[in-house]
Amino acid sequence: MAYGSKELAAIGDPTRQAMLERLRRRPMTVGELAEGLPVTRPAVSQHLKILRQARLVTERREGTRHYFNLNPEALLELRGYIDRMWEDALGAFSRYVAQQKRKRKRLGK
Amino acid sequence: MAYGSKELAAIGDPTRQAMLERLRRRPMTVGELAEGLPVTRPAVSQHLKILRQARLVTERREGTRHYFNLNPEALLELRGYIDRMWEDALGAFSRYVAQQKRKRKRLGK
DNA sequence: TAGAACCGTAAGCCATAACTAACTGTAAGT
DNA sequence: ACTTACAGTTAGTTATGGCTTACGGTTCTA
Numbered sequence: 001m002a003y004g005s006k007e008l009a010a011i012g013d014p015t016r017q018a019m020l021e022r023l024r025r026r027p028m029t030v031g032e033l034a035e036g037l038p039v040t041r042p043a044v045s046q047h048l049k050i051l052r053q054a055r056l057v058t059e060r061r062e063g064t065r066h067y068f069n070l071n072p073e074a075l076l077e078l079r080g081y082i083d084r085m086w087e088d089a090l091g092a093f094s095r096y097v098a099q100q101k102r103k104r105k106r107l108g109k
Numbered sequence: 110m111a112y113g114s115k116e117l118a119a120i121g122d123p124t125r126q127a128m129l130e131r132l133r134r135r136p137m138t139v140g141e142l143a144e145g146l147p148v149t150r151p152a153v154s155q156h157l158k159i160l161r162q163a164r165l166v167t168e169r170r171e172g173t174r175h176y177f178n179l180n181p182e183a184l185l186e187l188r189g190y191i192d193r194m195w196e197d198a199l200g201a202f203s204r205y206v207a208q209q210k211r212k213r214k215r216l217g218k
Numbered sequence: 219t220a221g222a223a224c225c226g227t228a229a230g231c232c233a234t235a236a237c238t239a240a241c242t243g244t245a246a247g248t
Numbered sequence: 249a250c251t252t253a254c255a256g257t258t259a260g261t262t263a264t265g266g267c268t269t270a271c272g273g274t275t276c277t278a
Contacts, residue, residue, distance in 0.1 A: 011121060046226090151255085151258095152238075173255075175256090
């Protein structure tokens with residue numbers, strides 16, 4: 001796998017998407033996240049584990065509280081991956097356009 | 110949902126990821142894609158439907174052949190979404206750092 | 219030390235998405 | 249009209265991942 005399929009798979013889940021959206025605003029604890037979501041706290045915990053392993057979030061502890069925040073580094077990498085895919089898509093598109101032009105020339109059209 | 114959760118969910122599946130990777134190189138037919146993957150052609154067809162509905166690929170027909178290629182537009186949008194998320198992450202990070210500095214000041218440390 | 223608050227983990231359940239095989243639709247050639 | 253090649257669709261199967269409940273660990277305070 002080029003870029004981690006783990007990262008993309010992590011982002012793919014609706015509950016995890018909602019969590020990432022929440023974390024855009026500010027770091028949050030497990031409990032805080034769970035409050036705004038239609039799932040239990042342990043479910044949130046499990047999702048956070050996946051996000052952490054995909055490096056999309058980082059964790060820091062203050063006493064009993066575990067704060068999670070978005071990881072800018074990982075997002076930058078993800079953006080880079082999409083960027084390269086976009087470039088490839090453009091490249092393939094212009095190759096196709098050039099090919100069509102050659103086709104039209106050949107058909108005298 | 111801010112950016113389409115449909116798009117992110119579409120990218121999340123390993124088989125679809127592999128397909129997108131293949132399509133970076135050049136447009137391909139259903140059959141061609143299926144040849145390089147450990148799943149049947151109907152499975153590929155079904156996945157392509159999801160990718161098409163998420164606008165991540167576009168389709169063009171030449172006779173009996175259906176060619177699929179990456180959609181640069183959609184990739185640009187996706188990149189934009191990740192970008193904004195990255196910016197938010199940076200913002201949240203610097204707010205946190207500033208907060209820590211205030212904390213340290215207060216503690217005379 | 220006990221109790222409260224916070225949270226990770228394990229294990230069971232089950233809805234669903236990814237898979238397959240079979241069928242059907244479309245395009246093109248004879 | 250028939251055949252071949254390509255691909256979409258349907259329906260059944262099943263593995264799995266997301267959910268829940270229950271339990272136990274950690275931290276802090278009185």
